[in-house]
Amino acid sequence: MARNVGRIFSGFRCSGSLPFGKTQLKTRCPRLLLRTTPERTVVQALSSIFSHKSRDFSLPNSSWGEEMMRLYNHYSSQSGEAAEGQEDQGEQWTRLPSYNRSLKYATGGVYLSKIIQSKARLFTRNIRDTGAAFEYVLFFRRDKQRCVCIFQAGHLLEGPPGHVHGGAIATMIDTVTGTHASLLSAPVMTANLNINYRSPIPLGSTVLVESTMDKEEGKKTFLSCRVTSTDGSKLHTEAAALFVSINVSHLLRG
Numbered sequence: 058m059a060r061n062v063g064r065i066f067s068g069f070r071c072s073g074s075l076p077f078g079k080t081q082l083k084t085r086c087p088r089l090l091l092r093t094t095p096e097r098t099v100v101q102a103l104s105s106i107f108s109h110k111s112r113d114f115s116l117p118n119s120s121w122g123e124e125m126m127r128l129y130n131h132y133s134s135q136s137g138e139a140a141e142g143q144e145d146q147g148e149q150w151t152r153l154p155s156y157n158r159s160l161k162y163a164t165g166g167v168y169l170s171k172i173i174q175s176k177a178r179l180f181t182r183n184i185r186d187t188g189a190a191f192e193y194v195l196f197f198r199r200d201k202q203r204c205v206c207i208f209q210a211g212h213l214l215e216g217p218p219g220h221v222h223g224g225a226i227a228t229m230i231d232t233v234t235g236t237h238a239s240l241l242s243a244p245v246m247t248a249n250l251n252i253n254y255r256s257p258i259p260l261g262s263t264v265l266v267e268s269t270m271d272k273e274e275g276k277k278t279f280l281s282c283r284v285t286s287t288d289g290s291k292l293h294t295e296a297a298a299l300f301v302s303i304n305v306s307h308l309l310r311g
């Protein structure tokens with residue numbers, strides 16, 4: 058069993074089904090060496106391991122409002138794929154795809170997803186009614202060590218009347234900083250999340266969730282996060298997060 062699980066992990070790591078940092082990708086997945094940046098490698102690996110039937114939830118749908126679409130177009134227009142072999146300076150935004158099953162389509166993932174849970178779905182991506190809960194897309198920019206998320210909060214996320222629940226805001230902060238930390242430091246888990254809620258977020262509105270890497274110390278990655286109105290004039294929430302790098306086997310220990 059342990060040996061099987063070990064084999065699965067090595068396939069799993071190469072599959073890119075979870076985000077991994079530069080070092081691990083280069084040492085464990087020589088076939089991926091042609092790619093130019095860690096995030097591009099992860100994006101390409103993620104796209105290729107998911108079947109064509111898997112829905113990429115970070116693409117626009119009919120529930121996206123005008124502001125969400127405007128910002129999506131704004132960041133998309135500043136993103137692009139470097140040609141093979143061309144050196145990427147990381148000066149562009151990279152849109153990160155997002156699927157609701159991170160395990161099933163990975164190499165050995167069918168087996169792993171049974172060990173973990175065959176019905177498992179990514180928490181933020183399991184509502185069938187589009188627009189009802191978490192609508193979001195993340196972009197990453199390597200040269201600035203920043204991640205930005207455009208988030209439209211649906212009616213199922215109500216906390217105080219007409220406004221977004223603090224737990225839903227925490228979820229988005231965890232998601233954005235967690236994805237950012239994963240891109241920088243391989244598989245990670247949240248160790249600490251400290252949040253200050255400054256002003257309520259109206260339900261249905263679109264906000265920006267921005268993550269910045271503060272420092273890395275061994276296994277630890279420290280990030281800060283701000284949730285603001287889309288023009289940046291209003292601060293809704295600010296947070297500090299600590300992520301600790303783990304081995305994938307950490308997830309099986311319970």
Ligand SMILES: CCCCCCCCCCCCCCCC(=O)SCCNC(=O)CCNC(=O)[C@H](O)C(C)(C)COP(=O)(O)OP(=O)(O)OC[C@H]1O[C@@H](n2cnc3c(N)ncnc32)[C@H](O)[C@@H]1OP(=O)(O)O
Binds near residue numbers: 074249
């Ligand atoms: C292309 C990309 C698309 C990606 C698409 C993929 C899917 C899309 C992903 C969406 C992204 C969602 C992201 C959700 C992320 C979660 O929500 S994770 C779930 C919530 N977190 C948990 O359940 C974690 C539970 N805790 C644990 O498992 C363990 O305590 C931890 C955090 C892994 C640390 O354990 P450990 O590895 O044994 O670490 P340990 O050696 O004890 O400590 C290491 C260091 O961290 C420090 N530390 C540990 N815990 C703490 C703490 N709480 N406070 C302060 N310091 C701490 C220690 O003091 C130590 O420091 P040093 O002595 O090295 O200076």
